[in-house]
Amino acid sequence: MCVKGLCFFTVLTGLAASGVLQVSGMRIYTSGDVEAVNGTDVRLRCTFESSAPINTDAVIVSWSFRPLKPGREESVFHFQQKPYLPIEGTFRKRIIWAGDIMGRDASIIIREVKFTYNGTYVCQVKNPPDVHGAVGVIRLRVVTTASFSELLLLVLAIGGGIAAVVILLVIIVSCRRCKRRRQRHEGNEEAPRKERKDPTACHPSRAVHLYLSETSIEIDSSDGMISEASTKDPSSSEEEGPSSDEDDGDDSD
Numbered sequence: 001m002c003v004k005g006l007c008f009f010t011v012l013t014g015l016a017a018s019g020v021l022q023v024s025g026m027r028i029y030t031s032g033d034v035e036a037v038n039g040t041d042v043r044l045r046c047t048f049e050s051s052a053p054i055n056t057d058a059v060i061v062s063w064s065f066r067p068l069k070p071g072r073e074e075s076v077f078h079f080q081q082k083p084y085l086p087i088e089g090t091f092r093k094r095i096i097w098a099g100d101i102m103g104r105d106a107s108i109i110i111r112e113v114k115f116t117y118n119g120t121y122v123c124q125v126k127n128p129p130d131v132h133g134a135v136g137v138i139r140l141r142v143v144t145t146a147s148f149s150e151l152l153l154l155v156l157a158i159g160g161g162i163a164a165v166v167i168l169l170v171i172i173v174s175c176r177r178c179k180r181r182r183q184r185h186e187g188n189e190e191a192p193r194k195e196r197k198d199p200t201a202c203h204p205s206r207a208v209h210l211y212l213s214e215t216s217i218e219i220d221s222s223d224g225m226i227s228e229a230s231t232k233d234p235s236s237s238e239e240e241g242p243s244s245d246e247d248d249g250d251d252s253d
Contacts, residue, residue, distance in 0.1 A: 026050055026125050026133030033139045036113045043098060044138050046106045046123035050130045054102060057081055060126040061099065061106040065091070067119040076121065077108050090116065115142050 027049040036042035044063075061079035076091050078084040083097035096109040106125050110117065123136035 026127065026130050028123060028125055028134060028136035030123060030136035030138045032137075033141070035141050035143060036110075038115060038142050038144055039112055041109055041111050042113050042140070043107060043109050044121055044123070044140070046099075046108075046125075046136045046138070048104050048106060048125040048127075048136075050104075050125075050127040052127055052130045054104065054127060056101045058128050059101050061101075062124045063095075063108055064122045064124075065117075065119055066122070067116070079106070110140075113140070113142050118142050 029047045029049075031045045034042060034044065046063075059079070061077070062075070063077040065074045065076045067074075074089055074091070076086065077095050077097070079097065079099070079101075085095050085097070086092050091110070094111050096111060098107045098109045099105040106123055118141055119139075121138045121140060123138070125136075
């Protein structure tokens with residue numbers, strides 16, 4: 001019994017090492033039901049996940065279309081190392097590759113959809129050795145005008161974005177004002193008060209005394225000649241004034 005169990009375990013180990021029991025599979029995600037207005041562009045979103053490393057040279061993306069009315073399945077798009085757009089059929093010059101293989105995105109855009117585009121779109125991705133797995137399915141419905149729910153969602157999205165921007169601006173302005181007030185308050189508290197000084201006052205030792213000199217010109221009336229000017233210092237004249245009076249008094253005596 002133990003020998004049989006050991007043999008079975010050995011076989012399982014060998015199969016796992018050889019890759020026979022390796023579980024592989026692609027996981028694909030789509031937007032499900034999509035509604036588009038007639039004459040507008042619509043994006044068919046398809047993303048994928050793979051257990052194997054992404055190899056851009058090996059990844060294969062295929063899009064196909066099944067109409068609502070009975071009809072044959074039609075190829076819409078193919079990618080293998082590079083995008084291959086349809087050169088004939090219903091979707092000629094209508095498909096734009098909008099995916100990114102390294103970003104695990106296999107989305108496409110249909111330009112100027114028509115009512116004949118109503119139907120089911122199938123997205124299939126292969127990344128060897130992940131070649132098996134469920135496919136992504138999108139049901140497209142082309143309408144004359146956008147439904148009320150879509151218009152409401154659009155208005156709410158735009159209004160919410162504007163409101164968020166306004167609220168953000170108000171918060172930023174309020175924070176800046178509070179910061180400025182705080183800085184001013186701190187500056188007023190820290191700045192020492194300076195004594196105001198009279199700019200006209202100065203220290204007595206630094207005072208500058210100005211003296212005005214008086215210059216007199218003497219004219220001799222006899223010959224009309226101008227004698228040399230004499231300069232008198234006001235301070236000396238004041239000091240010499242009393243002595244001259246005393247001399248005059250002495251002469252008079």
